[in-house]
Amino acid sequence: MAEETKIVMLDMDVEGISSLSVYEKHGGYAALKKVLGEMTPDEVTAEVKKSGLRGKGGAGFPAGVKWGFIPKDKGEKYLCVNADESEPGTFKDQAILEKMPHRMLEGAIIAGYAFGATHIFIYIRGEFWKEINIVQRVVDEAYEAGYLGKGILGSDYSVECTVHPGAGAYICGEETSLLESLEGRRAEPKMKPPFPAIEGLYDKPTIINNVETLATVPAIIERGADWHLSLGTEKSPGIKMFSVSGHVNKPGVYEIELGVNQLDFIETICGGVKGGRLKATIPGGSSVPVMPAANCDCPLSFEGLQDAGSMLGSAGFMVFNEHTDMVKVIEVISRFYAHESCGKCTVCREGTHWINMIINRILRGEGAMDDLVTLQDAADGMEMKSFCPLGDAAAWPVQSFLKHFRHEFIDYIEGRKKLVPKYEPVGAIGHHKLVKPAY
């Protein structure tokens, strides 16, 4: 039987835990005190490296290894907390920002100490206005208590902190785009190398970490790397927060040990499938390949999902019951990527729009069998060929839907189904209309 393992979410339901005094009463900032009192920066990095903590924003890069890339010389270095959570199906960082912001901030200060950050920027998506205000209050409290600013808790370490709002752009979750946006430019991704750890914000060494990754750090410091390694699987140590939505009886955010069986997770923790039998899941946010029910009996871990044909991604876990129209679902997903493509590189700018237009044509009953070939070509033409991972993220769902639910496309093409759109979407006031019908 699957069960929750609350580490980042520990005490999240305690009344007032977002305030400093309550957080401290529940052991808050003990890890930071330990780090500043007993550990050198290199020891902190080594401990996190040893713990096997992998980034929880989507890519899964080992956090300690990333911190180790920062050059040792003195000077300005930056930590950017990536709180631009915009991946469809993902709402775990929102829970941390709203209910447990001090744990994220404590983790950020520890990370900053480990690689010598002089300034922490917390980049929060603009739609999270409530959370921006909460985090700003939390930062103010931390300054007042001496956890931020000059000579933190009497040590030699000093760091400043700024809460920065985004303004509605999925691409800002991509790290170089986030930095561009933070520098006051259109958020278009930059060529790597140089990697941000060498030349990042204002051309200075910069680390970009996800909210949940940083919020895991205090527990690793307090309980040790070996404890973290004892959780999860060999290749996916530790825990992960899953944002569960779609056709389940108990949607919400659940933190579990990596490696829990997916079907067990749906049944026991998510309360089972709502409205019928399981048809498919998208386990890691809209960017990862869809999994038909037949493939879902697998562990929820980096390697378990990869072996089963999908990815852990951001763990934005979406469940579809047997009555779901999968062609409509991929239309919604493809519209999202067409809307969010920044337009910098041709394959993504053109590919995402053509894919959405063709799927719309099929839905309206005007598709042809050739369209499936064109869709496949367009997706293959974006995968690993666009400037940043948004192109891959737009290609994988299309490829996987074509592979697993081809018959549903054919139902539309052969006239057994037809869908009249309920409206023409317009995504922003006064902007150019982004998704146009193909005919």
Next chain:
Amino acid sequence: MALTFSKIPGELLEKFNALEEKGKYPKRKSMLVPALHIAQEHFGWISDEAVAAVAEFLELSPNYVKGDASFYTMFFMDKPGKHVIQVCHNVSCYLEGAEDIVAHLERKLGIKCGGTTPDGKFSLVTVECLGACGRGPVVQINNREYHEYMTIEKIDSLLESLE
């Protein structure tokens, strides 16, 4: 010599200055998005006056400021209605019936998506994932408050509550 700002209303300048002090940004240009948020709150949208004010404060060209603002969907590049209704219709909200909510709003307000009612009270747009997927369908008003678990009935009472 202190800089003088001819295009920035006094109240707005105070807010810009507060941002500069609080933000501690190593480079002033980083204030662009936060300053645009403040200007939009002041003028209601990214009007030419809003662009001019931000441009002058950050010593950037108005074209540059407008070019940046138009990248982000939260900035209104046209004058919207008093209440901008933003309906999420991404996957999770779609599964919970968001499309019916958009269609209902179009009928009830007598406008199409992207439009504004003739009395200037409401604008309607569809938005992509708002990051509240477990509590869908989600509707946001004026880039600010979230309304979750929406139904047709709740939409109707929400509309009535908006003055």
